[in-house]
Amino acid sequence: xxGIFKILGLLFGLFLILxxxxxxxxxxxxxxxxxAPNPYRYGDVFYYSSLPKYKSxxxxxxxxxxxxxANNNINLTVIGDSYFRDFDSCSFNVQNYxxxxxxxxxxTINYLNKNDIxxxxxxxxxRYSLWRLVNSNLIVEGKKHTNIDSVKVxxxxxxxxQYIVTNYEPFISLKSLxxxxxxxxxxxxxxxxxxxxxxxxxxxxxxxxxxxxYSAYYxxxxxxxxxxxxxxxxxxxxxxxxxxxYIYLSIVPNSVGLNKYYKKNYNYVAxxxxxxxxxxxxxxxxxxxxNNSDLCAYYYNxxxxxxxxxxxxxxYVNEILNKKGKN
Amino acid sequence: MLFNSLHFIVFFISFILxxxxxPQILRKYWLFIASCYxxxxxxxxxxxxxxxxxxxxxxxxxKIEKTIRHKKIWLSISIISNLxxxxxxxxxxxxxxxxxxxxxxxxQNNNLPxxxxxxPIGLSFHTFQAMSYTIExxxxxxxxxxxxxxxxxxxxxxxxxxxxxxxRPQNLIHQLKSKIYFNYDNFLNGIFRMSVGFFKKVVIAxxxxxxTDNVFNNLNSANGLETIIxxxxxxxxxxCDFSGYTDIAIGxxxxxxxxxxxNFNLPYFSKSIGEFWKRWHISLSSWFKDxxxxxxxxxxxxxFKIIFNIIIVFSLSGFWHGAKWNFIIWGLLHGIVLxxxxxxxxxxxxxxxxxxxxxxxxxxxxxxxxxxxxxxxxDTLLTFKNIASIKLTDTYLLCFNNIEFIFTFxxxxxxxxxxxxxxxxxxKSRLHLISLTIFFVICSYLFGEFYSKQFIYFQF
Numbered sequence: 001x002x003g004i005f006k007i008l009g010l011l012f013g014l015f016l017i018l019x020x021x022x023x024x025x026x027x028x029x030x031x032x033x034x035x036a037p038n039p040y041r042y043g044d045v046f047y048y049s050s051l052p053k054y055k056s057x058x059x060x061x062x063x064x065x066x067x068x069x070a071n072n073n074i075n076l077t078v079i080g081d082s083y084f085r086d087f088d089s090c091s092f093n094v095q096n097y098x099x100x101x102x103x104x105x106x107x108t109i110n111y112l113n114k115n116d117i118x119x120x121x122x123x124x125x126x127r128y129s130l131w132r133l134v135n136s137n138l139i140v141e142g143k144k145h146t147n148i149d150s151v152k153v154x155x156x157x158x159x160x161x162q163y164i165v166t167n168y169e170p171f172i173s174l175k176s177l178x179x180x181x182x183x184x185x186x187x188x189x190x191x192x193x194x195x196x197x198x199x200x201x202x203x204x205x206x207x208x209x210x211x212x213x214y215s216a217y218y219x220x221x222x223x224x225x226x227x228x229x230x231x232x233x234x235x236x237x238x239x240x241x242x243x244x245x246y247i248y249l250s251i252v253p254n255s256v257g258l259n260k261y262y263k264k265n266y267n268y269v270a271x272x273x274x275x276x277x278x279x280x281x282x283x284x285x286x287x288x289x290x291n292n293s294d295l296c297a298y299y300y301n302x303x304x305x306x307x308x309x310x311x312x313x314x315x316y317v318n319e320i321l322n323k324k325g326k327n
Numbered sequence: 328m329l330f331n332s333l334h335f336i337v338f339f340i341s342f343i344l345x346x347x348x349x350p351q352i353l354r355k356y357w358l359f360i361a362s363c364y365x366x367x368x369x370x371x372x373x374x375x376x377x378x379x380x381x382x383x384x385x386x387x388x389x390k391i392e393k394t395i396r397h398k399k400i401w402l403s404i405s406i407i408s409n410l411x412x413x414x415x416x417x418x419x420x421x422x423x424x425x426x427x428x429x430x431x432x433x434x435q436n437n438n439l440p441x442x443x444x445x446x447p448i449g450l451s452f453h454t455f456q457a458m459s460y461t462i463e464x465x466x467x468x469x470x471x472x473x474x475x476x477x478x479x480x481x482x483x484x485x486x487x488x489x490x491x492x493x494x495r496p497q498n499l500i501h502q503l504k505s506k507i508y509f510n511y512d513n514f515l516n517g518i519f520r521m522s523v524g525f526f527k528k529v530v531i532a533x534x535x536x537x538x539t540d541n542v543f544n545n546l547n548s549a550n551g552l553e554t555i556i557x558x559x560x561x562x563x564x565x566x567c568d569f570s571g572y573t574d575i576a577i578g579x580x581x582x583x584x585x586x587x588x589x590n591f592n593l594p595y596f597s598k599s600i601g602e603f604w605k606r607w608h609i610s611l612s613s614w615f616k617d618x619x620x621x622x623x624x625x626x627x628x629x630x631f632k633i634i635f636n637i638i639i640v641f642s643l644s645g646f647w648h649g650a651k652w653n654f655i656i657w658g659l660l661h662g663i664v665l666x667x668x669x670x671x672x673x674x675x676x677x678x679x680x681x682x683x684x685x686x687x688x689x690x691x692x693x694x695x696x697x698x699x700x701x702x703x704x705x706d707t708l709l710t711f712k713n714i715a716s717i718k719l720t721d722t723y724l725l726c727f728n729n730i731e732f733i734f735t736f737x738x739x740x741x742x743x744x745x746x747x748x749x750x751x752x753x754x755k756s757r758l759h760l761i762s763l764t765i766f767f768v769i770c771s772y773l774f775g776e777f778y779s780k781q782f783i784y785f786q787f
Contacts, residue, residue: 007348009344009345009348010345010348013340013341013342013343013345013348014341015341016337016338016340016341016344017345020334020338020341157334158332158333158334161333161334161337162333165337174773177773178772178773181773185730185731185734186727186728186730186734187728187730187731188731191778
């Protein structure tokens with residue numbers, strides 16, 4: 001019996017060492033991280049805040065608008081992020097749909113058929129735009145020219161370990177209890193989210209913290225914007241030479257930027273890039289659409305758009321695609 | 328690796344499970360591997376410094392024991408090597424900056440270079456522990472260790488590697504040589520002690536740090552009342568931070584079956600500064616007493632020599648804490664008050680009751696901590712200026728709301744009462760131990776501040 005306990009103890013001890021290794025930032029163990037529960041299952045803001053009032057299951061799943069594939073020769077390529085996880089070929093009125101995540105953007109694209117109408121949509125969120133638009137070799141033709149430092153986003157190993165070890169019930173209930181105690185007694189929330197004192201919403205701290213490059217309030221100079229625009233213009237030429245007929249830039253605004261209480265010092269990065277007169281790339285600007293809408297376009301517990309936001313964006317984009325198809 | 332991190336908790340559980348599962352013959356090796364890993368998490372390359380200290384002292388220890396004529400030479404080599412490494416990493420820039428400043432006064436611009444490296448964590452602790460080994464071998468009170476594994480563990484045994492207690496070879500080496508067995512009572516007592524340490528660190532010290540950091544890092548905007556509260560809070564913070572660390576170290580070691588020395592004995596209940604230094608950071612103050620104060624002549628020399636010895640010991644003790652004038656002044660202040668106490672026999676002559684003496688001692692210790700906490704001499708002056716400008720209308724809440732402010736004070740009162748009533752007394756009933764441990768663990772999680780704040784003494 002003692003021997004069995006020793007073997008079990010040894011195995012469990014080795015298992016814990018494996019967990020420590022996985023939580024390290026070593027690339028060797030990246031594969032194992034997929035076994036851990038998804039930290040976004042209740043939304044990324046919930047993941048940080050743990051407050052039960054923000055604990056709503058996200059309405060996730062493929063979002064289809066078209067039952068049949070269009071016969072319009074449109075070959076749509078999208079370079080995008082997690083905002084596209086619910087979209088598929090049935091979401092767009094196109095013949096072919098290719099999605100490339102920002103993490104896997106190749107250096108070049110060689111599948112384009114010159115007889116088709118090749119359309120590229122470069123989608124990013126306002127929060128990550130300053131990082132995304134200067135980090136991909138495909139997009140950044142003038143990387144040296146932009147003179148913009150790239151920023152690496154990575155969870156530290158303690159955060160990784162926390163979500164591998166504690167992202168299960170009953171730990172989540174315990175986290176929620178702690179968050180409630182801190183909010184109700186000490187008037188505090190998790191240091192990584194902004195305090196929900198005005199609106200029934202929470203925001204990631206990095207979006208509201210003026211010192212973060214991901215912040216909607218980070219002071220961005222006009223020169224910085226000019227550099228990005230110049231780089232995008234060079235990319236526009238390069239991508240057209242590859243074979244794209246139309247290239248669109250779509251920077252999805254931060255939800256915090258649409259909140260009337262948080263307008264002061266908002267840096268309007270999305271609008272400043274997309275409305276720049278020197279920008280030669282065409283744009284899909286949903287800021288006005290989202291801002292004018294009576295319906296909230298974002299999850300209240302998450303920085304991602306909800307079904308309403310998806311519908312608003314897709315309707316707008318499909319209108320553009322339909323016009324191009326007719327041409 | 329910080330004790331107050333999930334990384335440490337997972338590491339420690341896996342370490343213990345494997346330690347008691349592998350055959351006895353492998354357990355020391357496993358302890359050594361775990362200690363290496365623990366230290367490498369901070370900065371892997373600094374393990375080489377640790378190994379060089381180990382090799383030098385291991386070799387010198389053997390030589391001291393074998394030779395009769397050259398004992399002093401080998402002891403000197405050991406001490407110079409240890410102090411050389413310590414001075415280079417910890418004090419080189421301090422001396423450089425001061426020499427440059429001094430030369431600047433005479434318009435000499437031959438500046439000494441300022442080196443840009445991070446101080447190896449816990450260097451002051453393990454060099455002092457290593458030195459105590461060669462000194463004890465030299466004095467013939469300890470036999471030199473022939474097994475390099477055991478000696479390596481003596482220097483780098485992970486529970487006390489980075490912030491003590493600074494052990495003596497007579498206490499630790501024979502325990503490291505013994506077999507490692509699992510003992511249920513040791514396990515329960517160890518876990519309990521660790522839970523108390525976690526509570527002190529994350530619930531009290533790190534909560535107080537929110538307030539004190541806010542004040543001492545923004546002295547220009549802090550008012551008088553906030554500065555006074557921050558000074559008081561810092562006294563409690565540093566105690567809970569360091570004694571919390573020690574509790575975790577002693578508890579973790581107890582589970583392994585090794586008893587470490589106590590480092591604190593209700594220091595804030597001292598009735599004099601002399602008594603305070605018998606109760607605060609006991610392993611360091613006894614180190615200075617045994618290896619510096621007594622060899623210098625101790626209390627048996629003349630009056631002026633005693634004064635000189637005390638000044639030397641306390642300035643060096645301050646300097647040990649960090650390469651800043653603030654620490655030296657902090658040490659000197661304690662030394663001066665101790666001399667005053669000794670020469671006037673103040674604590675015996677004063678007709679105050681015990682409580683008044685305790686309050687007076689605590690007030691002085693509190694005052695001296697200002698030098699310890701302030702970032703530099705300018706900040707120290709600013710702190711006094713703020714305190715002098717106190718007004719009735721001053722606000723005091725800062726980063727706390729009323730409830731958290733009251734909660735913090737209740738924690739401090741609770742700490743003093745429980746420590747006074749139960750100071751290091753063993754809880755005998757297993758049921759009590761288990762329930763108290765669960766209580767402290769749950770409270771530590773629910774009310775703890777988890778922003779991975781380093782222990783204050785890790786920087787020394």
